[in-house]
Amino acid sequence: MTNPTATLLISCPDQRGLVAKIANFIYANGGNIIHADQHTDFAAELFLTRIEWQLDGFNLPREFIAPAFNAIAQPLGAKWELHFSDTVSRIAIWVSRQDHCLFDLIWRQRAQEFAAEIPLIISNHPHLKEVVEQFGIDYHHIPITKDHKAEQEAQQLELLQQYKIDLVVLAKYMQIVSADFIAKFPRIINIHHSFLPAFVGANPYHRASERGVKIIGATAHYATADLDAGPIIEQDVVRVSHRDEVDDLIRKGKDLERVVLARAVRLHLQNRVLVYGNRTVVFE
Amino acid sequence: MTNPTATLLISCPDQRGLVAKIANFIYANGGNIIHADQHTDFAAELFLTRIEWQLDGFNLPREFIAPAFNAIAQPLGAKWELHFSDTVSRIAIWVSRQDHCLFDLIWRQRAQEFAAEIPLIISNHPHLKEVVEQFGIDYHHIPITKDHKAEQEAQQLELLQQYKIDLVVLAKYMQIVSADFIAKFPRIINIHHSFLPAFVGANPYHRASERGVKIIGATAHYATADLDAGPIIEQDVVRVSHRDEVDDLIRKGKDLERVVLARAVRLHLQNRVLVYGNRTVVFE
Amino acid sequence: MTNPTATLLISCPDQRGLVAKIANFIYANGGNIIHADQHTDFAAELFLTRIEWQLDGFNLPREFIAPAFNAIAQPLGAKWELHFSDTVSRIAIWVSRQDHCLFDLIWRQRAQEFAAEIPLIISNHPHLKEVVEQFGIDYHHIPITKDHKAEQEAQQLELLQQYKIDLVVLAKYMQIVSADFIAKFPRIINIHHSFLPAFVGANPYHRASERGVKIIGATAHYATADLDAGPIIEQDVVRVSHRDEVDDLIRKGKDLERVVLARAVRLHLQNRVLVYGNRTVVFE
Amino acid sequence: MTNPTATLLISCPDQRGLVAKIANFIYANGGNIIHADQHTDFAAELFLTRIEWQLDGFNLPREFIAPAFNAIAQPLGAKWELHFSDTVSRIAIWVSRQDHCLFDLIWRQRAQEFAAEIPLIISNHPHLKEVVEQFGIDYHHIPITKDHKAEQEAQQLELLQQYKIDLVVLAKYMQIVSADFIAKFPRIINIHHSFLPAFVGANPYHRASERGVKIIGATAHYATADLDAGPIIEQDVVRVSHRDEVDDLIRKGKDLERVVLARAVRLHLQNRVLVYGNRTVVFE
Structure with missing residues (x-):
């Protein structure tokens, strides 16, 4: 084809x-x-x-x-x-310290699972710069501080325009993106962990461990002003047991996040996701 | 609707x-x-x-x-x-000794998960007669013997006609249905266990246990002359471990067979299954 | 063995x-x-x-x-x-209108998946009486009213003692069991639906549908004073899509609840569940 | 710890x-x-x-x-x-053309999911040399030819000894390893696709597609003389549908192979796998 x-x-x-x-x-x-x-x-x-x-x-x-x-x-x-179908989307990946989703997306793009280019990485930390540049991708370190967030987001937005970005993927970017930013650039996919039942607040993996959950999940969704409540694109889960300590939950969670985020990005790039209200139809 | x-x-x-x-x-x-x-x-x-x-x-x-x-x-x-959609299909369920799929289908029909009637049960064993008749369903005991199989199948076919049956569900019917019979009445759904890798021949659960498989499966498909090789409608799997003895594999396999067969029957009754070649499109 | x-x-x-x-x-x-x-x-x-x-x-x-x-x-x-292991536990099943978990447990007990007797069903509705009694099980209809709940729970407790019940299974019993009751009879297993993310309040399936979730779940746990927050025994999920209307979510949820509750009851009866703090170790 | x-x-x-x-x-x-x-x-x-x-x-x-x-x-x-537990195992990864399992293992080793070193890659193809060497890993290209296989395996064995290798991981190494070699170096983990039902012979993904399977799987196992029949360490599956063309099956299969192989390697390195007969106990 x-x-x-x-x-x-x-x-x-x-x-x-x-x-x-x-x-x-x-x-x-x-x-x-x-x-x-x-x-x-x-x-x-x-x-x-x-x-x-x-x-x-x-x-x-x-x-x-x-x-x-x-x-x-x-x-x-x-x-x-x-x-x-022959439009090659331009993706900017935003990361913080964790690199599992970042490298997974780069690998898939190289393996031609996506019809996309990844010309730009933005991070609020400097430490992935060297390894990212080995792949020939530009890395912009924009630290986020409470007092200057508006300027910093303006800087991010300018980069998106400069690099002609079509889609932002928040690949474990641990900063809140403002409602104002999302209004200006709405094509943003985010990934986060999910639990049955949900654990609100800090250290959800610790709390899931204390509760002895038997399943952990991950959800990929479009970012909206109410950050983790946007239209869901893809979800999946993995079984865990009492033998899984917090570190194991986090490790299994990472595996899940990689796969779920990659599936969501691919569905988006294939124009299979139709958003209406706060939900999606995914024409798989 | x-x-x-x-x-x-x-x-x-x-x-x-x-x-x-x-x-x-x-x-x-x-x-x-x-x-x-x-x-x-x-x-x-x-x-x-x-x-x-x-x-x-x-x-x-x-x-x-x-x-x-x-x-x-x-x-x-x-x-x-x-x-x-308002056609009420008439189903004949064929069973041998195991009753798990039979009762599951009856329960779902009562719970109105299917737009269907179940007026007829055929079995090569007599022992489920009493409990089936409590549900007000006719139970015909037709033993199968090598020498008289043709007559016995003729008897089965006559019952299907007499009861105006649209669909036969082989709900753990442990006899081979002849190619000749299937040619005359091709709307037959069968369920059987599946393994990764496959185990051919007798006692597959014993052999799967000996091999230490980590997953067992079930496949629902249309019956064809080459019995277990017909177009697949639905499949699913369940995880097992070394702690599962043969009895546990069989028990878990039963749970799977119930669900997989019920889904296949429902998809068929909703006219969501299109067969071509030796495969299906399931319009879910 | x-x-x-x-x-x-x-x-x-x-x-x-x-x-x-x-x-x-x-x-x-x-x-x-x-x-x-x-x-x-x-x-x-x-x-x-x-x-x-x-x-x-x-x-x-x-x-x-x-x-x-x-x-x-x-x-x-x-x-x-x-x-x-040769102790035969005596189970009371509590139900409201929905019968899917009830009949599943009865079928499994008959199929000897559990080493247990089920001598007693308690319901706040009368309408399952007839069909339950066909199985030779006593059915007690105890309507629950706000003003007389204490007396009604006293009546329930008396029945549990009279029938020498070891375990209560809340098989879609849609009434709140008081903290006081649970303190007096703590061996209670409950089943409820679960979502990623969670939906608090009424009509969770409607809200899950509106949100376009891709997965629904079920959780079996011991009942505690804080009703749905007790130690988790077993959980599982099933995939759904935009094609699943609210009725389909409910139907798929029922299938899941049957299997998850049955697994939890079996694990409990095999003395494989050790509760500590608000969590369990399940020695599978 | x-x-x-x-x-x-x-x-x-x-x-x-x-x-x-x-x-x-x-x-x-x-x-x-x-x-x-x-x-x-x-x-x-x-x-x-x-x-x-x-x-x-x-x-x-x-x-x-x-x-x-x-x-x-x-x-x-x-x-x-x-x-x-503080022994750092030394792994040699053997590959052919496909790199998905190779890079996944390298990434996990860097992310310290394994207590292991990967000092050696052996391939029957030259083309991954450059990228592997960027990671500072030695890459030995040993083409396999029918007539010189014994010498080539001798060369491979010598490399394993020279690099003090504890474990060989066949990460989509598309050559048969001889029974003689396995006798001399038995600690080999292999990954291969699995189907319900199984498809023997060439192009299994094409044949699975023609059959319209609804699930594909992957199996990680120890290599034995009868190559794909060794003790199973881990298996998993993923759902597919008629919408998945052969390329999609292959892509989904790759995702599965990465995860299943990584889990198997990790279980082995944590000394959680006990082999007896032709099966394993995995103490998870």
Whole structure:
């Protein structure tokens, strides 16, 4: 499938004829649909769909697809996004001290699991600089301090613009990103540990250990102003037992975080995630 | 969603315009699509889809839907099935001595997890008769013997016809069903244990225990002439350890078989399983 | 292994020689240890162990084992329990309207997965009476009302004594059991749903659906005064997606609750669960 | 727990007093047991145990522990191994073209998940040389040819001796290691994909895809003369669907192989794996 494709992600008040109208638009222009998946949220009375078709043989030039589809979407009250499979997204990874998610994402990008470039790492610590630069990636150390956070976030935002970043991945970045920043740059994926039941506050692994939980989890989600409460993209869990001391929980948690974050980033980059309300449809 | 729906399961050589043609057929007749899922098997060059729409407000009477759709399907070389959600399927459960899958299916049917009736149990053993009849289900004891298998299968087939059975579930029925029988009544779902690696021959749980496997599995599939090699509907696994003796493996295997078989039966009854070649697409 | 065994569950401040002292006690009396598992909680400086040995050939009569072991345990500051494998525990199951856990436990007891009797069902609703009595089990309908809860709990307690109940299983019993009751009868296992993240308050499945969670869970634990916060015995999860409506979440949650509760009850009955602080060691 | 420990792994014909005798040996010499786990294989009439105690305060010097314990073990007919927790194992990783398991192991070693050094990589291909050497690890390219395999294996063996290697990890090494080699150097862990059902022969991922499996797995095991049939250390699985093309199966398989192999290597290095017959007890 080196044949490039276009993908539409559409959410729209439910009504008769939506599938037909969208499919006709593609067929009338000679497109061959290779994936079409649709979901109706009956409670929200919303129709949600993902349609992907081959650009080879499609009669509309790329730059005309969006305006042409807009003429269909507007009367339906639809929200939509158009993506092309050969777009190479530019990712900035933000880290603190822990490197497990960072190196996992770099390895996967090298292994071509993602159609993306990683030109920029931002960290509030200096110590991963040397090893990151071995991979030929720029590393910017921006310490975060209470009194100067606004300036520091302005600096971060400028870097994102300078490097033409499409997506920020918080790969165990242990600082709070302000609501103001997220409003300006909303395409941010975060990873955090999750427990059954949840443990609020500091040292959750210690508290999970004290409670003797049998399962620990990780959740990847879009960052929102209410930091850990954004739309969930992916979750997974791993079994633990009384034999797992706090260090073991943390180690197992890291393995989980690597895999869950990588899956979420990949789903996002493949334009398989449609956000509506505070939730997602993941068209796997 | 008490509103009844129609579902089309379609497989068709891939070509442009398929989604549009099918969606137009439904839209032109006033149907509201509530689920549409599509998959392209590039290797097989096949387009596979499941479309479900509300019958309420649909202009075509039920009996005209199939002939009308046939006019569209034939030129495309499509194979298709049409189902209505308010059809109550009639299931015959076949068992031997083990009752775990049997009672699980009966309980789920009572709990209305399935839109189905279970009017008939067939067994090659007599001993579950009494308890099955407490549920008001007819129990037919048909012993299987090498020399009279053909007659016995004829008797089984007659019962299926007499009870107007749509689906046979082999719920740990420990007899081989002949290729001839399956040719005459192909809608049969079977459950069996699975291992990594596989253990061929007798006493697989003993051999899995001797090998010290860390995982055991179960597979639900359609029965085919080559008995355990039919299209897979659902699989799952459970972790085991050296502490699990053969009896524990069997007990854990039973729990798995119950859940995996029930999921497969439910997916089939919801018309979510499309078989092609020796495999399935499960439109979950 | 029809050979009956004795099991000691011991927790004790950590010190040298514990394994030797306990093993010597059994060996000196001619016992053959078949399972011995030990865990040290370094944070709590506690030694926790489970030792099981065959009674066949053991020189001490059963009634002398406890006093003899007490002479060893007391100087060590140990807490301990002694159990015999041929004790048939008597279980009371408490239910409300939902029957999935109830029937699952009954089926497993019949299938001899548990060495237990189930002579008593207590419910705050009348409607499962008839079907439960078909199994030959007594069903007591005790409605719970705010104003008379103390009397009603007194009635429940009296039934537990009258039926010589060893263990209460709250199999989706939707009433709060008072701290006072739990103080008087502490051997109670409860099951409840769990989410990542947690949803506090009413209608958690609706809220989990709104949040678009990808995983739902179930937790079996001992009941404590703070109802859902007792020591966890077993947990498990199942994947869900946007295709799962609230009803599907509830159905999948039920499947999980059945399995998780049954595993917890079995582990308890096999004397594999040692509670200390607000957590458990499960000697699987 | 920087306090170093000694670990005994013992297998022995089952008999009374084994736990007492072993525990007494440690207690008599002033040792503090921190982990003791025991398993009886009733079918094999074997007693299997792992005992770990702190060397701090233990009266026997390290070099006297083995001879002293031998005096106890010999009359019991026991096989045993003695390990010290501060021994840093030396690992050689063997690879072909795929690098996912290799880099995962290197990352974990750097993250101190393993108490091990990785001084040597052997490959039948040259192309990972440069990147491996960036980590400061020696890379030996030994092409394997049918006609000179004996010499090439002699060369490999010499390298293992020269680098004082304790453990070989076949991290997707796609050559067969001869029975002769394994006899000379038996401490080899291998990883391979697993399926339910199994697919024998070439291109198993293609065949699994054609069969429409819903689960794929990975198995880590000790290498034996019958290559993929050695004692299993760890297994795990991941769900797949019809949407996963062969490339996706391979990608998901890689993720699984990384985690399963890493877990197996860690369990081995912590002396938690006891091999007997063709199976293992993993004292987790």
